[in-house]
Amino acid sequence: MTSKKYILGVFEDEDVLLNAIESIRAAGTKIYDVFTPYPIHGIDDVLGIQRSRLPIVAFFCGLCGTSFALWMQIYMLGFDWPMIIGGKPHVALPSFIPVTFELTVLCAAFGMVITFFIISGLRPTLKVPVMDVRSTDDKYVMAIELKEGTDINKLNDLLRSNGAIEVNEKEVVK
Amino acid sequence: MIGIGLVLLVVGLLIAANSGGGHGEAAHGAAQAGHHTAGWGQRLLANLWLNNVYLTGISVVGVLFIAIQYVAYAGWSVLIKRVPEALGSYILIGGIVMLAVFLLPIIFTGHNTLLHWTDHSLHEVGNPNYDPIIAGKSGYLNVTFFTIRMVAYFVLWFLFFKWLRNESLAEDLNGGLNHYNKSIRLGATFLVIFGVTSSMSAWDWVLSIDTHWFSTMFGWYVFASWWVSGLAATTLTVIILKQMGYMKMVTSNHLHDLGKFVFGFSIFWTYIWFSQFMLYWYANIPEEAIYFMERLGGNNNHYTWIFFFNLLINFAFPFLVLMTRDAKRQMIMLKIVCIAILIGHWFDFYMMIMPGTMRGESGFGLIEIGTALTFLGVFLLRFTKELSKASLVPVNHPFLEESVHHHV
Numbered sequence: 001m002t003s004k005k006y007i008l009g010v011f012e013d014e015d016v017l018l019n020a021i022e023s024i025r026a027a028g029t030k031i032y033d034v035f036t037p038y039p040i041h042g043i044d045d046v047l048g049i050q051r052s053r054l055p056i057v058a059f060f061c062g063l064c065g066t067s068f069a070l071w072m073q074i075y076m077l078g079f080d081w082p083m084i085i086g087g088k089p090h091v092a093l094p095s096f097i098p099v100t101f102e103l104t105v106l107c108a109a110f111g112m113v114i115t116f117f118i119i120s121g122l123r124p125t126l127k128v129p130v131m132d133v134r135s136t137d138d139k140y141v142m143a144i145e146l147k148e149g150t151d152i153n154k155l156n157d158l159l160r161s162n163g164a165i166e167v168n169e170k171e172v173v174k
Numbered sequence: 175m176i177g178i179g180l181v182l183l184v185v186g187l188l189i190a191a192n193s194g195g196g197h198g199e200a201a202h203g204a205a206q207a208g209h210h211t212a213g214w215g216q217r218l219l220a221n222l223w224l225n226n227v228y229l230t231g232i233s234v235v236g237v238l239f240i241a242i243q244y245v246a247y248a249g250w251s252v253l254i255k256r257v258p259e260a261l262g263s264y265i266l267i268g269g270i271v272m273l274a275v276f277l278l279p280i281i282f283t284g285h286n287t288l289l290h291w292t293d294h295s296l297h298e299v300g301n302p303n304y305d306p307i308i309a310g311k312s313g314y315l316n317v318t319f320f321t322i323r324m325v326a327y328f329v330l331w332f333l334f335f336k337w338l339r340n341e342s343l344a345e346d347l348n349g350g351l352n353h354y355n356k357s358i359r360l361g362a363t364f365l366v367i368f369g370v371t372s373s374m375s376a377w378d379w380v381l382s383i384d385t386h387w388f389s390t391m392f393g394w395y396v397f398a399s400w401w402v403s404g405l406a407a408t409t410l411t412v413i414i415l416k417q418m419g420y421m422k423m424v425t426s427n428h429l430h431d432l433g434k435f436v437f438g439f440s441i442f443w444t445y446i447w448f449s450q451f452m453l454y455w456y457a458n459i460p461e462e463a464i465y466f467m468e469r470l471g472g473n474n475n476h477y478t479w480i481f482f483f484n485l486l487i488n489f490a491f492p493f494l495v496l497m498t499r500d501a502k503r504q505m506i507m508l509k510i511v512c513i514a515i516l517i518g519h520w521f522d523f524y525m526m527i528m529p530g531t532m533r534g535e536s537g538f539g540l541i542e543i544g545t546a547l548t549f550l551g552v553f554l555l556r557f558t559k560e561l562s563k564a565s566l567v568p569v570n571h572p573f574l575e576e577s578v579h580h581h582v
Contacts (some may be wrong), residue, residue: 041581055499086456094452 003173005146006032007155008131009164010139014040017140020162021046024142027158032143035135054112061111062104069103070096129172143170217541219288220531222275225549227379228403228523230268231396233553235404236261237335238368244338244354244361249576250431253424256566257411259342261404262335263560264553269328272379276324280317288531291315291385308385315382323378327371334364342568349570372397380523383530387465391450396526398443402488403519405435410512411561413505420566426503427580433502437492440515444489469525473534477525484525487518520546 011017018040024031025048034047044051077083078091088095117123135141144155146169156167236258243251279286285293295303297312308315337360345353373393381392389395409432415421454462469477492511501507528536568574 051499059497087458088456094448094455097448097452 003171006131006143006170006172007146007152007159008166008168008170009142009144009159009162010132010134010166010168011142011163012139012165013163014140016163017142018043018046020142020159020164023162024144024158029144029155029158032145035131035141035143037136037138037140040140054116057115058108058112061115062108064111065104065107066100068107069100073099131170131172132168214541216287217532217536218545219275219279219286220527220536221542221545222271223288223379223531224520224523224527225545226268226271226275227527228400228520229264229549229553230272231400232404232407233261233264233268234331234335234368234372235400236408237265237331237338237364238401239404239408240338240342241334241361241364241368244358245365247358247573249573250428250580252568252571252573252577253421253580254408254412254428254432255342255568255571256561256564257415258404258408259339260557260560260563261407262331262339263556265328265332265335267552267556269325269332272328273321273324277321289382289385290530291382292317311385315385320378323374327375330367330371334360334367338364342571343564345570346565346568347570351572354572372400380526383527384465386461388462389450389454389465391446395443395446395450398439398446399519399522402436402439402443403516405432405439406512406515406519408432409436409508410516411557413509413512415566417505423567423578425580427582428577429505429508430499430502430582431580433496433508436508436512436515437496437502440488440492440496444485444493447485447489468529468533473529476534476536477529480521480525484518484521487514488522491518 009020011020014036017034017036021031021034021043025046031047034043036043073096074091077085082090084090085092085095131143132139132141142159142164144159146152146155152169159167239251239258239261240255242248243255276286276289279288280292290296291308291311293303295301296305297309298304299309338357341353341357341360345357376393376396380396381387381389409429412421412424412432413429416424451466454466457463470481471478491514495507495511496502524536571577
């Protein structure tokens with residue numbers, strides 16, 4: 001059982017929060033995470049979060065889907081069990097396109113979802129600590145991890161000077 | 175550009191006329207072989223028709239784009255809206271040219287060789303030329319009704335272009351929400367009208383060339399081609415204006431959205447193209463499949479390479495190049511793709527119009543390039559003149575602020 005302590009700055013306004021994130025990061029303090037009731041435009045940039053690389057995964061999963069679909073149809077209908085359908089050649093590419101398209105989309109979509117679950121560690125047993133329930137309602141909560149030797153008063157002043165209306169402390173047991 | 179185009183065209187015509195004259199001496203041999211040569215006149219006519227249909231489409235799509243932005247209460251596009259707005263300025267010229275190309279041959283020779291059905295001997299029972307299928311369609315396809323329809327499309331399109339444009343210009347002077355609200359109503363009405371007229375004009379101007387053939391996808395197909403070309407033209411103009419130092423407030427976020435439009439609708443065009451092709455290919459019914467027989471393998475493989483080139487440049491190229499986020503935000507990539515799409519869809523219309531009018535005799539030489547350049551020159555002249563008439567930024571548009579801060 002390890003426990004971590006967090007300092008929570010509670011904000012009331014979106015713009016104040018965005019400015020606060022910038023100046024707190026500029027002051028050299030590492031922000032653990034920010035909890036907001038809804039996605040805030042531009043918050044990724046100020047928090048310094050890199051753009052997701054999920055599109056690359058999507059592309060390669062899609063490519064797998066395309067090749068699998070084409071291989072499956074060409075092999076099955078052209079070589080393994082050739083059948084004449086509508087007087088067309090065994091390997092009649094135009095008629096394979098719809099299935100290829102569907103499998104491409106399916107593989108890209110499933111590949112993305114599964115990759116996302118694995119990378120972000122989302123699984124049924126996952127316990128997410130709720131820092132402050134008000135972050136699901138009308139408050140924005142910024143969490144800063146409290147390490148050994150951090151000056152709480154200094155953090156308190158930093159948060160308050162940047163517009164936090166409350167500063168709390170929370171211990172999370174993992 | 176008009177000058178260069180005209181010179182090329184005249185030279186091309188002279189060459190064609192001379193070689194045609196040379197063939198005239200050997201006409202006996204050709205006639206005995208049952209070989210019918212489409213002359214340079216037909217070739218010129220087909221080219222005029224092709225370029226005019228293409229550019230008119232692009233120009234109406236400009237008005238359509240504006241109408242959609244109003245109806246959708248779109249904010250992002252405000253900074254670039256003057257570009258599609260000015261695209262519509264070609265409609266009037268397009269209408270005059272199209273009426274002339276359609277009516278003049280009928281006045282002088284009795285029928286227009288571009289549109290086979292205008293030959294009235296096809297409709298007369300007992301005439302050796304009598305064609306029951308075309309005669310059966312004469313309730314819709316007759317010269318009078320066709321002319322009325324053509325005038326109606328152009329008048330409607332032009333009026334809505336003018337109204338939307340005037341509202342937008344008046345808004346610059348007066349401000350307030352009145353002009354905006356009125357534009358929304360105008361836009362909504364135009365969408366309904368364009369929904370009907372775009373399909374009908376496609377049947378009239380392009381589908382009726384292959385009079386026997388029919389396709390329920392055709393209106394959509396032509397529309398998809400026009401729409402993606404219009405989007406590419408808009409994007410290209412925005413990029414060029416930005417590189418020339420205008421439109422400073424347009425950022426890569428706006429380009430990203432335009433890029434998504436171009437990317438998405440080049441796939442949409444492919445989807446429509448394929449839906450039409452696959453059903454006819456699969457069913458393989460002679461009167462339906464003949465259309466693709468002429469283009470793929472027929473006419474001594476005359477059109478086969480254009481058929482595949484069409485798919486390559488209009489689908490594969492934009493699809494692969496514009497797939498990443500960065501490509502849509504870079505001017506150079508977007509520019510290349512837009513130019514490719516504009517050329518590609520010219521060839522798309524070439525594929526629709528030439529096999530029906532020129533059979534296996536169509537070419538790609540001085541006449542084609544000359545006519546295309548002439549039309550492009552006239553189009554650009556009208557377009558740039560209209561563009562320079564007003565501020566590139568609609569200063570009193572209610573969503574201007576939103577567009578300036580647009581971020582994706």
